[in-house]
Amino acid sequence: MKHAKQPQPPTPCQRWDPSPNAGLTHAQAAQRAAEGLANTAAKPLSKTTGQILWDNLFTFFNFLFLALAACLIAVGDWTDVTFLAVVACNLLVGIVQELRVKKVLDRVSLLAQRPVTVIRQGESVLLPPDQLVLDDIVEFGPGSQICADAILASGRLEVNEALLTGESRIIEKLPGAKLLSGSFVVAGAGRARLEQVGESCWAARIAQAARKHKRHRSEMMRALDRWLRLLSFIIVPLGMFLLTRQLALPGAALPAAVSTTIGAVVGMIPEGLYLLVSVALAVSLMGLARRRVLVHELACIENLARVDTLCLDKTGTITAGTLAVTGLCAAPGVGAAALEAALGLFAHAASSQNPTSLALQARFAAPGAPLGQVREIPFSSERKWAALESGAGQSLVLGAPEMVLPGPLFCQAQLDAELRQGRRALLLAAGGALPATAALPGGLRPLGLVFLQDELRPGAAETLRYFRQQGVTVKVISGDNPVAVARIAQQAGVEGADLWADTRALPEDADWGQIAESHTCFGRVSPQQKRQLIQGLKAKGHTVAMIGDGVNDVLALKDADCSVAMAAGSETAQQVAQIVLLDSDFSAMPHIVAEGRRVMGNIQRAASLFLVKNIFSFLAVLFLLWLPFAYPLTPIQISLFGGLMIGAPSFLLTFEPSFKKAGGHFMRTALLNALPGGITGAVCLVGVSWAGGALGLASGQVSTLCCLLLGVVGLGQLLVVCWPLTGWRATLVALMGFGYYGAAFLLAPLFRLEALTPAAGRLLLLFAVALPAVMALCQGTAFLVKRRLAARERRTRPSVAAPARHSKKDAA
Incomplete structure (x- = not known):
């Protein structure tokens, strides 16, 4: 995140000092807006259309794919550039999905904006924060965030500037005090004149920091970033080394060397994995937005x-956040009628309109004569009490009993019984004048208790x-x-x-x-x-x-x-x-958690499919650099494997229900799941190349054998990913198998596949039997490794302490 620039001083302009009760006129507000003095500094939650296009188009791997395609075209190999069609489809899907998400997010974000109460021509008007203008009179109450730098004109506020200073200390603000944008009101009520708006104040930087617009990458996305960075450093030099090695082979031709080298490079690129993760998360976000859930x-x-x-x-x-009065307990010498009158006096005189105040106002009538108060200390979660002082120097305090008058009360038994029933108790007490600081007055004497019930x-x-x-x-x-x-x-x-x-x-x-x-x-x-x-x-x-x-x-x-x-x-x-x-x-929380688990579980399973291709391509290249054999696959054959053994099944699997809690390290888990298939694929490519060379098979025969046998490896990995099989999963495996071999036989010339000689056919049967055994052995080893790692994590995980039970003495 870029460091925010120091706010520039506002452009000199005519300043107005409207009355807190009158505010600006509509004409003055319109003039301010025309002068560009509106509070329009907030950034949108979603990307712009230009950002979406830029982020999807201008990536390292897109440029790499274009460069590879240009190399193939330069040597006259037009057929093998079909991998660009896959890249284009991925690109189109990514852009369309992000634009759909942007549309939904923009609509939901607009609905989610909290209006601000502004005084215009003596009337209270609700406006979005970006329609406020310089010198506007704005009302603030408990929970309000100061949306622009302001000067308190009337009332009294208690402000928490934790989002500015990191300290949770409550600061009292009296008329004339400055209110900093980004802070929020804990208690009290008042009206303030906006001193600075838009880019000339701290509102944009502070509010955006509070809303965490600095995107924190998740463990999964950080792992993918590290993986892609590693590949970006390896692929280009390894490809150049492989090309040099291929050209050095006896009878090598430049077009064939370029084609096989690019096939190896394309195989090492997880072109769909990053897109799959981004699109799956974005689609999930869009689904949550339809459920009226805004995800930042x-x-x-x-x-x-x-x-x-x-x-x-x-x-x-x-609880629903609403309260209802369920009972009273008057102190000795204080009648029920007197207690009700005092509670009505307090409830209707206090400025705070929280659920407690609303419940008391609904239950107790307003007194005939006003309190004539001269000072109020609003309720705050730090103090857990509120106080009013009358003009006669007397005060009323309402709050948690143990905070107002610690120790046993006059009706302790009833209080304990009410608390055990889950009810809330408030003590009303009378005292002397309020101190200068926000502290309890002296000489407090209890008037009575009022009990309230939360509704589930x-x-x-x-x-x-x-x-x-x-x-x-x-x-x-x-x-x-x-x-x-x-x-x-x-x-x-x-x-x-x-x-x-x-x-x-x-x-x-x-x-x-x-x-x-x-x-x-x-x-x-x-x-x-x-x-x-x-x-x-x-x-x-x-x-x-x-x-x-x-x-x-x-x-x-x-x-x-x-x-x-x-x-x-x-x-x-x-x-x-x-x-x-x-x-x-x-x-709505179960739907949100279930959506998160579904997306994460399916992405983790699908990731192993993508990594299989990267692993076997990388391992095969490392071996073939030192062996006198060409890389056996062409780009179009890699595209066949990637489309039907990776892309299609991974996309379909992301929609499957999955409610298991995600755990472990994303990339480590994905690599362990992919290693058996990757190692088996490398054994296939290197083994067939070596056996084909020993039998004197032509390069076209070796390429055909590798492509057909990779289908066995892909189906084996897909079967592992889909285990335990359900009707839908078994159908998916069968469809991918029929699709892969159907395309191989029906479109053999397109994928550069040849009819096999008898010797090649016998080699096909041998490897078709051997490869599942190799994969089973690798799967067993991977299972043991995963179990050992899980046991190590359980040993290192902190143990949960034994629960502490409470005695009656504790409860008292």
């Missing part, structure tokens, strides 16, 4: 297939059951009381939900990996602790997915291997996450 990074599809631990927030994920999200239990069946461990991380979190998780069917931890009691130097492995539910978790739990699990060797919807999930989402956000939650969480569920439907 292709790499996350592979990571999803490897996930073994799923961490999720309770609110908005397991429809389909949550079925979704969690799916993950349990797939061997994925679920961890529930929440800022709520750990007992209530555990109860909700238990109701949803989370395995081991009774293994909970209260993170407030954990020291700063705690072993977060050990804690994360030995517990299932975590309560009273701060945003920084969520991040530490994710980091601890990754340090223990787990592949971790994180699902969240709030600003308190942002740090954990950034550190997870795969991050998923709900569209109904914070816009900052959506920008940081790799995947956004546009319908905020948790039950």
